[in-house]
Amino acid sequence: MARVAKQLSRREALALAATATGALVAGCADSAPAAGRKRIIVVGAGLAGLGAAATLRARGFDVTVVEARERIGGRVNSVERFGTTIDLGAAWIHDSRGNPLTAVAKSAGLETVATDYDRVELRSAGQKPVSEAITEQAMAARDRIIDSLYSQADKDPRSNLAPALAREVRKQGLTGTSAEALNWLLGVEFPLDRGGSPPQLSLGGFNEGEEYDGGPDLLIKGGASQLVNKIAEGTKVETGVEVTSIKTSRSKVEVRTRAGKTITADGCVVAVPLGVLKASTIRFDPPLPSATRRAIARVGVGLLDKVFLSYDSAWWPAAANQLGTIGQPLTNTISVFPLSKLTGTPLAVGFTGGPYAARLEKAGPAAMTAAVVERLKAGFGENAAPSSTLQTNWLSEPFTRGSYSYLTPQSGYSDREALGKLNGRLILAGEHTSIDRPATMDGAWLAGKTAAARLASKLR
Numbered sequence: 001m002a003r004v005a006k007q008l009s010r011r012e013a014l015a016l017a018a019t020a021t022g023a024l025v026a027g028c029a030d031s032a033p034a035a036g037r038k039r040i041i042v043v044g045a046g047l048a049g050l051g052a053a054a055t056l057r058a059r060g061f062d063v064t065v066v067e068a069r070e071r072i073g074g075r076v077n078s079v080e081r082f083g084t085t086i087d088l089g090a091a092w093i094h095d096s097r098g099n100p101l102t103a104v105a106k107s108a109g110l111e112t113v114a115t116d117y118d119r120v121e122l123r124s125a126g127q128k129p130v131s132e133a134i135t136e137q138a139m140a141a142r143d144r145i146i147d148s149l150y151s152q153a154d155k156d157p158r159s160n161l162a163p164a165l166a167r168e169v170r171k172q173g174l175t176g177t178s179a180e181a182l183n184w185l186l187g188v189e190f191p192l193d194r195g196g197s198p199p200q201l202s203l204g205g206f207n208e209g210e211e212y213d214g215g216p217d218l219l220i221k222g223g224a225s226q227l228v229n230k231i232a233e234g235t236k237v238e239t240g241v242e243v244t245s246i247k248t249s250r251s252k253v254e255v256r257t258r259a260g261k262t263i264t265a266d267g268c269v270v271a272v273p274l275g276v277l278k279a280s281t282i283r284f285d286p287p288l289p290s291a292t293r294r295a296i297a298r299v300g301v302g303l304l305d306k307v308f309l310s311y312d313s314a315w316w317p318a319a320a321n322q323l324g325t326i327g328q329p330l331t332n333t334i335s336v337f338p339l340s341k342l343t344g345t346p347l348a349v350g351f352t353g354g355p356y357a358a359r360l361e362k363a364g365p366a367a368m369t370a371a372v373v374e375r376l377k378a379g380f381g382e383n384a385a386p387s388s389t390l391q392t393n394w395l396s397e398p399f400t401r402g403s404y405s406y407l408t409p410q411s412g413y414s415d416r417e418a419l420g421k422l423n424g425r426l427i428l429a430g431e432h433t434s435i436d437r438p439a440t441m442d443g444a445w446l447a448g449k450t451a452a453a454r455l456a457s458k459l460r
């Protein structure tokens, strides 16, 4: 989803881009012999694990990546459906100018499509179009609110977002359809973009992350898994291997798998999602340090789910990038993105997020799809009834347990630091350990590289 964040300084962006290029070179080189080299186990073959593996290999370590699923990529998962490729998880390279994944896409020869989120087509229930003037008035109010929340966040990062947001909304003085349109636009920010609803988020959490040098968000023709495959080049991954416990001592690490195998190594990068850490399905012996455990409990895991809607022909206005039916509580916001410009097929994807999405996932296999279709039909009529559908269930996926992390009012930036801190021969990695780019693909990749560098300097 769209992310609005503050700018990363040019110096930081250049530094990140330089590391990114280094990883690609590392992805092709594995020349040193295994004998005599220190061995590292990386748990999880998402972008963080793969980033860590490439960095460690480039530094001469013997690296094995073990992955519970039968595929790599984790929350990046492109599949063939509806006669095209769809992304069940991450899809956009956000803030493309300076994002190191833009360089990966270029080097892999991938074609991208820029997204303008503000090409919005809104309807009231009863299929009444919301005028352009009202939509623009609501967008201007949204922008003022977001700017104001950003400036408050620096002063009071741990305060709850909900009351600050309510105050800012009141200040705009919008009523009737304008107020409902504003409510929908804010729903796209939270819960959809942030994965949590306003009372779950802190002001600092809303403000965290950096934006590189801006630039449009890019969708990738043929799917985001192509980025993962490029980054994974040359890395050995054992799939179908679920890790159940990790024992560390002064001299080694023992990783035990569900199949009862024990793998011994000199060090370990645990690149599993925060949701998996919260569920305690991996036992750490000795337990992780108390600051890390506190951070695991306090930092939130949000939810974004997708419902793909396939049609016999495209029925939406050609220019529209987002379709919405207004008049619902902010927490229940649904946004639908036509994907025809990307796929060349009559396909769209609906988004639900936060506790609303969690309730729909739990309500059974078809509840979310029904909610998205009914909402779309309420605004856009019978044309919006799809011929076939597919929904994601990221919360119910045992090796993910949510979509991405966010800062709650109980947590702060120091918790992200605690999550990414080296603990003897073991280090955690993932989007949740990223300070600059949490909840993103690039953030996960760079966090993996950072974790690898920390572990490598300890083991040298």
Ligand SMILES: Cc1cc2nc3c(=O)[nH]c(=O)nc-3n(C[C@H](O)[C@H](O)[C@H](O)COP(=O)(O)OP(=O)(O)OC[C@H]3O[C@@H](n4cnc5c(N)ncnc54)[C@H](O)[C@@H]3O)c2cc1C
Pocket (backbone or CB within 6 Å): 001, 043, 044, 045, 046, 047, 048, 049, 066, 067, 068, 069, 072, 073, 074, 075, 076, 088, 089, 090, 091, 092, 093, 094, 241, 242, 243, 244, 271, 272, 273, 276, 281, 282, 304, 305, 306, 394, 399, 400, 402, 403, 404, 429, 430, 431, 432, 438, 439, 440, 441, 442, 444, 445
């Ligand atoms: C619906 C959705 C939409 C998103 N949209 C975007 C977007 O448009 N742009 C963007 O930049 N980001 C987006 N994101 C976020 C992005 O996907 C993540 O931030 C990033 O992919 C996380 O990478 P990771 O390596 O930290 O974790 P993951 O990709 O989750 O990798 C962790 C790996 O660990 C494995 N694992 C778990 N438990 C075990 C175990 N016990 N043993 C062995 N292996 C295990 C998992 O199977 C998984 O492969 C989206 C996420 C979702 C869910």
